[in-house]
Amino acid sequence: MEPEIDWDNVGFGIKKTDYMFVMKCSNGDEFKQEGGELKPFANIELNPAAGVLNYGQGLLEGMKAYRREDGKIVLFRPDQNALRMKDGADRMCMPCPSVAQFVDAVKQTALANQRWIPPPGKGSLYLRPLLLGTGPILGLTQAPEYTFLIYTTPAGNYLKDGVNSQFNLYIEDEYDRASLGGTGGIKSITNYGPVLRPLTKARSGGFTDVLYLDSATRKYVEEVSTCNIFIVKDNIISTPPTKGTVLPGITRKSIIEIARDQGYTVEERQIEVEELFEADEAFCTGTAVIVVPVGSITYQGKRIQYQTDTNSVCNKLFSTYVAIINGETEDRKGWITEIN
Numbered sequence: 001m002e003p004e005i006d007w008d009n010v011g012f013g014i015k016k017t018d019y020m021f022v023m024k025c026s027n028g029d030e031f032k033q034e035g036g037e038l039k040p041f042a043n044i045e046l047n048p049a050a051g052v053l054n055y056g057q058g059l060l061e062g063m064k065a066y067r068r069e070d071g072k073i074v075l076f077r078p079d080q081n082a083l084r085m086k087d088g089a090d091r092m093c094m095p096c097p098s099v100a101q102f103v104d105a106v107k108q109t110a111l112a113n114q115r116w117i118p119p120p121g122k123g124s125l126y127l128r129p130l131l132l133g134t135g136p137i138l139g140l141t142q143a144p145e146y147t148f149l150i151y152t153t154p155a156g157n158y159l160k161d162g163v164n165s166q167f168n169l170y171i172e173d174e175y176d177r178a179s180l181g182g183t184g185g186i187k188s189i190t191n192y193g194p195v196l197r198p199l200t201k202a203r204s205g206g207f208t209d210v211l212y213l214d215s216a217t218r219k220y221v222e223e224v225s226t227c228n229i230f231i232v233k234d235n236i237i238s239t240p241p242t243k244g245t246v247l248p249g250i251t252r253k254s255i256i257e258i259a260r261d262q263g264y265t266v267e268e269r270q271i272e273v274e275e276l277f278e279a280d281e282a283f284c285t286g287t288a289v290i291v292v293p294v295g296s297i298t299y300q301g302k303r304i305q306y307q308t309d310t311n312s313v314c315n316k317l318f319s320t321y322v323a324i325i326n327g328e329t330e331d332r333k334g335w336i337t338e339i340n
């Protein structure tokens with residue numbers, strides 16, 4: 001049965017879909033393929049002493065399934081999410097599904113919820129894999145049991161203004177997102193709660209999101225609360241390196257490759273905050289936001305506005321990215337996984 005949804009206004013919020021995937025594993029053990037199953041989407045039961053609730057032992061991923069004009073359902077580089085979860089699990093001392101188990105579970109979950117995948121061009125089915133310490137503990141240690149869970153929701157544009165959306169960023173110089181040696185470079189659930197204070201402050205000032213600086217010197221640009229950042233100056237594209245404090249975004253990595261293939265020079269290097277005020281363009285990348293232009297950045301009362309027209313580098317890269325997903329441009333790198 002077709003869900004009753006206004007596909008032109010899906011937005012980015014939770015809509016209950018049909019199934020979720022659940023697989024459990026004890027600490028010190030390995031996830032077993034036969035242990036995973038699809039279940040009707042429902043609340044989950046947790047011991048109040050679960051490691052994730054008390055000590056934040058948890059990871060999240062974000063990925064999307066798309067419906068193409070020819071009826072194919074595709075995923076974009078699902079192995080990369082699996083590998084990123086493995087890195088995060090290692091940092092957070094958790095067992096992790098293998099890449100094959102992860103990708104298989106994502107396929108099963110997307111197919112089981114396929115009636116919720118928007119029509120071509122109207123968005124995607126957002127998949128949210130979680131790895132959680134669900135066993136009870138009191139003394140600070142690894143949880144005795146772990147749950148790998150995937151839920152889904154249909155998703156449209158992350159920002160409210162749809163295709164005309166852009167980020168108006170506020171540079172934060174009071175709060176930090178990540179520190180050297182911390183968890184900024186993995187998709188730990190603990191990276192998100194603490195940015196709500198600066199995000200709320202920025203939103204109340206009319207900004208869309210916050211751009212954080214490095215916590216050691218507050219001199220270099222690092223990341224936005226929800227996505228990675230790029231700048232363009234004289235057709236050279238630059239983005240901060242992923243050396244522990246910046247999330248290695250899969251959209252970030254793919255856009256770097258697309259840009260290099262199109263002949264752009266892309267530098268992964270430290271970007272001084274002053275460089276933002278000399279750049280021709282800035283844009284953000286992430287699974288939820290995809291590739292979005294930055295309209296303005298404000299720092300210590302100084303505001304810079306960027307070009308966001310259709311001739312922008314951002315728009316060219318976005319168009320290629322979307323064309324690969326839609327099958328209008330050949331997938332020469334094997335990024336697309338067809339699942340039906």
Ligand code: COI
Nearest residue numbers: 061062226286287288289
């Ligand atoms: C994503 O882009 O998929 C994320 O997980 C970021 C989240 C804040 C929406």
